[in-house]
Amino acid sequence: xxxxxxPDALAPxxxxxxxGTTILALxxxxxxxxxxxxxxxxxxxxxxxxxxxxxxxxxxPTSDPALDVVRVRSFDxxxxxxxxxAALGICGADVLMEFDYSEIYAPLDLGIGACRISVxxxxxxxxxxxxxxxxxxxxxxxxxxxxxxHFATRGVQAEIVHLNGAMELAPSLGLARLxxxxxxxxxxxxxxxxxxxxxxxxxxxxxxxxxTALKTRPEEIGAxxxxxxxxxxx
Numbered sequence: 110x111x112x113x114x115x116p117d118a119l120a121p122x123x124x125x126x127x128x129g130t131t132i133l134a135l136x137x138x139x140x141x142x143x144x145x146x147x148x149x150x151x152x153x154x155x156x157x158x159x160x161x162x163x164x165x166x167x168x169x170p171t172s173d174p175a176l177d178v179v180r181v182r183s184f185d186x187x188x189x190x191x192x193x194x195a196a197l198g199i200c201g202a203d204v205l206m207e208f209d210y211s212e213i214y215a216p217l218d219l220g221i222g223a224c225r226i227s228v229x230x231x232x233x234x235x236x237x238x239x240x241x242x243x244x245x246x247x248x249x250x251x252x253x254x255x256x257x258x259h260f261a262t263r264g265v266q267a268e269i270v271h272l273n274g275a276m277e278l279a280p281s282l283g284l285a286r287l288x289x290x291x292x293x294x295x296x297x298x299x300x301x302x303x304x305x306x307x308x309x310x311x312x313x314x315x316x317x318x319x320x321t322a323l324k325t326r327p328e329e330i331g332a333x334x335x336x337x338x339x340x341x342x343x
Contacts (some may be wrong), residue, residue, distance in 0.1 A: 131176050131329065134190060134198035136183035137162060139293075140222040140314050144199055147219060150340035175329075184251075187213060187317065196322040197333055203291060203312045207252050214323060215315040216334050220341065222314040224293040226255060228307040231280045235304060240265075249279030250289035259289070259309050277301035 135144050145160055154172035158164040159180060169178045181189055184207075186200035191210035203226050205215060240246075240263075249270040250256045260267040270279060276288040277297055291312065292298065292305055316337050323330045 129175075131197065131333070132189075132195040133176060133178050134186045134195035134200075135159070135178055135180050136186050136200055136314075137180055138183050140183065140199065140201065141180070143221040143314075147199075147221060147337070147340055151336045152340075176333075190317050190319050193319055193321065196319050196326075196330060198317045199314055200317060201291075201312050201314050202310070203252065203255070205315065205317070206310065207254050209254070212320055214318045214320050216318060217316040217337055217341070219314045219316055219337070222312070224291050224312050226252065226289065226309045226312055227292045227305045228259075228287055228289055228309065229277075229292070229298050229303040229305045230287045231302055232304045233302070234280075234286070235306065246287060247285040248287045248289055249276045249285035251276070252289055255309065256289040277303055 135141060141160055141162070145155070148155055148171075152173070153176060155178050156169040156171065158166055159169040159178050162180075167180055169180070171178055179189070179195060183200060184204055186195075186198040187204045187208050187210055189195045190198040190200075191208075191212040199219065201222055201224075202218075205213065206226070243263075243265045245266045245268060246260065247268045247270060248256045248260070249272050251271065251273050253269040253271055256269060257267045270285045272279065272284075276290045278301065279285040279288055281302065288303070289309065295305055298305055316334065318330055318334065
């Protein structure tokens, strides 16, 4: 009997039927679909509801009886791993840059979820003045730490308008001059009259590990790292 056939698989959000189950945190949203083939190459078949975001369950069994998956907000993956709610996780490098948890070790770049974190502004304001002379700028973003660090390197104080979405509206509504956000195709920027002016960093998703789990269970956690490493394209 596989883990998918276990009775608890009928209610994937339920507690596992054995103690000591390793938890892997996966992000909701755009990266989730790319996790499925990666897991399959690592020899893990997740419960089908794992990738159905209409499912209200948050915890799911897998074909490996020692592994369960939890599905959380992308920004929360790092927090779940850092504080020991999950031993392993998959999250974007943008999340790691923003939170910089010392409790997290990121051994593998999984090469999925490729995008970039960028600065954008309205096409109409580009060239009106020289950013080299700015001392202060208002920025709308869900990445306050990244934005502050980026502008601080230029001697510019970033006044942050912290938004969790719809950053593209901020300049046209007078909330901020610039935005800092994830960009994939740039289509949403163009649709809202914005231009990507600077790439702060390229972003891909990483396998992350709780350092304490790796230290106290080195063989088990090390084996998972090895399985994911073997699942990467050569």
